[in-house]
Amino acid sequence: MPELRFRFEKRGRSAFLSHLDVMRTFQRAFVRAEIGVRHSEGFNPHPKMSIALPLQLGCESVCEVLDVSVLEGPADMTSALNAALPEGLHVLSASLQERPVREIAWAEWRISLPSEGDAEEAERILRFPSLPVEKKTKRGLGTLDIAPHVQLLSREGRDLLLRLRADSPVVNTGDVRKALAAGLGSEPRMKSLRLRLLRADGETFQ
Amino acid sequence: MQKPARYTGGEYGEIIKSKDETELRFALCFPDTYEIGMSNLGLRILYGVLNRLPGVWCERVFEPWEDMAKAMREHGIPLYGLESGDPIRDFDLIGFSVGYEMSFTGILDMLSLAGIPLLSADRKDLRPIVFAGGACMYNPEPIADFIDLAVIGEGEELDAELTELFRTAKREGWTKERFLRAAAGIEGVYVPSLYDVRYGADGTLASVTPRDGAPERVRKRILQDLDGALFPVRTVIPSTEIVHDRTMLELFRGCIRGCRFCQAGYVYRPVRAKKAETLIRQGIESLRHSGYEEISLTSLSTSDYRELGALCDGLLEWCEPRSVSLSLPSLRADNFSLALMQRVQKVRRSGLTFAPEAGSQRLRDVINKNVTEEDLLNACRTAFSGGWSGVKLYFMLGLPTETDEDVLAIADLAYKVFQVWRESTPNRSRGVRITVSTSCFIPKPMTPFQWYPQDSREELIRKQKLLKGAMRTKAISYSWHEPDVSYVEAALAVGDRRQGRVLRRVYETVGGLQAWEEYFNYEAWLEAFRSEGLDLDFYVRRLRGEEELLPWDVIDDGVSKRHLLREKHLAEAGVTSPDCRKQCLGCGADRLLKGGRCDA
Numbered sequence: 001m002p003e004l005r006f007r008f009e010k011r012g013r014s015a016f017l018s019h020l021d022v023m024r025t026f027q028r029a030f031v032r033a034e035i036g037v038r039h040s041e042g043f044n045p046h047p048k049m050s051i052a053l054p055l056q057l058g059c060e061s062v063c064e065v066l067d068v069s070v071l072e073g074p075a076d077m078t079s080a081l082n083a084a085l086p087e088g089l090h091v092l093s094a095s096l097q098e099r100p101v102r103e104i105a106w107a108e109w110r111i112s113l114p115s116e117g118d119a120e121e122a123e124r125i126l127r128f129p130s131l132p133v134e135k136k137t138k139r140g141l142g143t144l145d146i147a148p149h150v151q152l153l154s155r156e157g158r159d160l161l162l163r164l165r166a167d168s169p170v171v172n173t174g175d176v177r178k179a180l181a182a183g184l185g186s187e188p189r190m191k192s193l194r195l196r197l198l199r200a201d202g203e204t205f206q
Numbered sequence: 207m208q209k210p211a212r213y214t215g216g217e218y219g220e221i222i223k224s225k226d227e228t229e230l231r232f233a234l235c236f237p238d239t240y241e242i243g244m245s246n247l248g249l250r251i252l253y254g255v256l257n258r259l260p261g262v263w264c265e266r267v268f269e270p271w272e273d274m275a276k277a278m279r280e281h282g283i284p285l286y287g288l289e290s291g292d293p294i295r296d297f298d299l300i301g302f303s304v305g306y307e308m309s310f311t312g313i314l315d316m317l318s319l320a321g322i323p324l325l326s327a328d329r330k331d332l333r334p335i336v337f338a339g340g341a342c343m344y345n346p347e348p349i350a351d352f353i354d355l356a357v358i359g360e361g362e363e364l365d366a367e368l369t370e371l372f373r374t375a376k377r378e379g380w381t382k383e384r385f386l387r388a389a390a391g392i393e394g395v396y397v398p399s400l401y402d403v404r405y406g407a408d409g410t411l412a413s414v415t416p417r418d419g420a421p422e423r424v425r426k427r428i429l430q431d432l433d434g435a436l437f438p439v440r441t442v443i444p445s446t447e448i449v450h451d452r453t454m455l456e457l458f459r460g461c462i463r464g465c466r467f468c469q470a471g472y473v474y475r476p477v478r479a480k481k482a483e484t485l486i487r488q489g490i491e492s493l494r495h496s497g498y499e500e501i502s503l504t505s506l507s508t509s510d511y512r513e514l515g516a517l518c519d520g521l522l523e524w525c526e527p528r529s530v531s532l533s534l535p536s537l538r539a540d541n542f543s544l545a546l547m548q549r550v551q552k553v554r555r556s557g558l559t560f561a562p563e564a565g566s567q568r569l570r571d572v573i574n575k576n577v578t579e580e581d582l583l584n585a586c587r588t589a590f591s592g593g594w595s596g597v598k599l600y601f602m603l604g605l606p607t608e609t610d611e612d613v614l615a616i617a618d619l620a621y622k623v624f625q626v627w628r629e630s631t632p633n634r635s636r637g638v639r640i641t642v643s644t645s646c647f648i649p650k651p652m653t654p655f656q657w658y659p660q661d662s663r664e665e666l667i668r669k670q671k672l673l674k675g676a677m678r679t680k681a682i683s684y685s686w687h688e689p690d691v692s693y694v695e696a697a698l699a700v701g702d703r704r705q706g707r708v709l710r711r712v713y714e715t716v717g718g719l720q721a722w723e724e725y726f727n728y729e730a731w732l733e734a735f736r737s738e739g740l741d742l743d744f745y746v747r748r749l750r751g752e753e754e755l756l757p758w759d760v761i762d763d764g765v766s767k768r769h770l771l772r773e774k775h776l777a778e779a780g781v782t783s784p785d786c787r788k789q790c791l792g793c794g795a796d797r798l799l800k801g802g803r804c805d806a
Binding site for chain 2: 012013014016017018020021022024025027028029030031032039045057058084085086087088
């Protein structure tokens with residue numbers, strides 16, 4: 001059996017599962033669904049699987065990507081897996097891995113602010129020419145100007161549609177929240193939903 | 207917020223019922239965090255048993271960490287069931303599973319967060335009934351003021367009977383008093399408010415008098431047939447990490463050994479084993495439904511299970527090709543089999559742990575830990591020559607009759623293990639890790655040592671230092687338990703009803719998470735005992751008289767006091783008793799079985 005790519009959603013209560021929690025949950029769901037996964041060699045064999053662009057805790061997504069070396073499994077793996085997953089994690093499709101995940105360059109997000117006024121204010125701030133935020137780098141805490149890595153696409157009511165850089169550097173909605181905090185005076189409450197992953201040429205990453 | 211997934215529910219395998227078809231709402235509460243509570247097999251069994259009852263919806267409730275508790279109070283969110291998110295103050299039955307005395311304050315924390323009055327006397331209505339079960343209920347007295355009743359012994363049948371009685375009470379509109387009087391008629395139910403307790407001038411119990419038909423003594427409940435009992439092969443699988451994140455398979459209840467300090471070894475009698483074929487079936491089904499990559503064979507002394515070889519063969523046949531590992535905790539040094547260990551550890555190799563408990567043969571004889579130095583060294587030799595390069599050794603400090611010689615003997619024994627490693631390892635360059643841990647002996651109710659005092663803190667600290675100084679090589683590392691927690695735990699273990707006020711005061715000053723180092727506050731406990739006019743040393747440092755009426759004498763675990771006293775006297779004479787398989791000592795627990803034959 002081949003290298004497979006499962007696309008899945010992470011919604012509702014499952015947004016509070018960490019990346020490791022999700023990995024562990026899938027690992028067990030594969031067993032429950034009777035899908036055999038290739039394991040690494042060595043003293044502590046572990047299943048070979050990876051999730052591209054781990055989500056931050058609390059974020060939801062409809063475009064997660066899980067790559068797995070599958071050995072064997074039922075004909076309809078998507079249904080089998082969905083019956084074995086907890087609330088909120090839901091597999092949308094299974095396919096061969098056609099493009100490598102390193103081609104992911106951008107992610108499209110919807111962030112929802114508490115009110116339309118807040119969203120208008122956020123829109124104004126995100127158009128600043130420079131948006132410096134504190135960010136952990138390999139060399140410790142540094143400052144990154146995220147302005148070149150944030151594209152504001154549109155606003156609808158209290159929702160903003162954004163594109164955030166997803167290769168180097170990776171900018172996440174936590175960084176956006178920090179940038180907004182600098183303009184607003186405090187960190188706004190916001191809900192983040194990842195809608196789509198894109199390649200550098202602007203095509204949807206599948 | 208730390209680890210929010212603890213508070214969301216929604217895991218694979220949780221049971222959701224329609225509220226229209228639900229007649230009774232049951233909150234199965236664990237007075238500690240999600241990670242600890244979800245690791246408890248008993249809780250999972252009861253969750254399965256209760257949800258099997260038609261019209262009953264049982265949900266899980268854990269004690270939130272301080273950050274979550276604070277957020278809940280700020281936003282006016284009362285404690286809720288993880289399955290429905292509904293406030294548990296609107297539930298019918300609120301049952302706590304209590305396995306550790308230091309989590310008593312957690313009960314108060316959870317009731318308070320739920321918006322339920324803490325005192326049983328302040329809850330006038332039939333709903334909700336607050337009760338408790340679990341290992342700590344062999345002495346329920348410290349929490350007697352807060353609970354309406356306690357369930358003693360194994361809960362599978364008892365909790366179901368209690369729930370059915372409540373169903374009748376609710377349908378027929380009984381008062382709370384009527385329900386409690388009826389509940390006291392169920393074997394295994396203890397209703398503290400039906401007992402008048404008086405104390406003598408010296409502070410000891412003078413009398414305990416039942417009224418309204420409550421029994422003189424409440425006898426614990428046991429299951430007669432473990433093979434036929436429900437075992438939750440389909441259970442809730444947490445998505446987030448918990449402490450024991452694996453399938454747990456219980457081989458048998460009870461223990462044949464009779465270690466004189468061990469409460470579990472007495473209160474879970476008589477020995478009842480499950481058949482290997484039942485266990486193999488349940489183990490495989492549990493693994494298939496859970497997706498866990500490890501199965502652990504749990505019991506008080508796993509290597510005493512008669513069919514262990516057949517069981518491991520049967521499980522391994524399924525586990526090995528699927529990279530599922532099998533672990534065997536609770537091995538004894540005197541029947542350790544390397545062949546078995548190597549067979550079960552083909553997938554992943556884990557550490558090896560032995561618990562000699564005492565350093566000298568004299569003291570091991572006193573506590574009836576029938577393991578010799580030769581047994582231990584042989585087991586280590588086998589393990590080291592088989593490629594193991596580390597071993598953990600567990601001991602207790604402060605055991606009755608312990609002298610400095612006994613303490614120093616721990617260091618000697620550890621050094622002998624080191625020497626054995628040097629002689630037997632195939633690869634000396636890899637080095638060895640020998641870990642010695644000591645806990646503080648805590649006299650527990652229902653054991654032959656229940657009359658004994660605990661060593662003073664100063665004495666325990668002195669012994670820890672003495673032992674630390676006696677360790678002779680860096681290959682041996684030594685860690686010990688702080689005696690402060692053990693001192694409080696010892697007081698609560700043998701506590702009486704007057705301690706309820708202490709628990710409340712501690713909870714109100716320093717919070718419910720007293721089982722956690724981060725929140726345990728020794729000074730607050732001292733202050734609370736003092737403020738309530740109680741002396742900690744009265745509970746902890748006093749040798750109780752053999753004739754003294756003890757707070758837990760109202761509970762009958764099946765083992766006779768005569769037997770405990772005989773074992774106490776043998777301990778004092780340094781004489782061992784044979785295990786139950788060699789010879790029945792007539793402890794009395796076999797009378798709990800229909801047909802009266804123990805399965806030792």
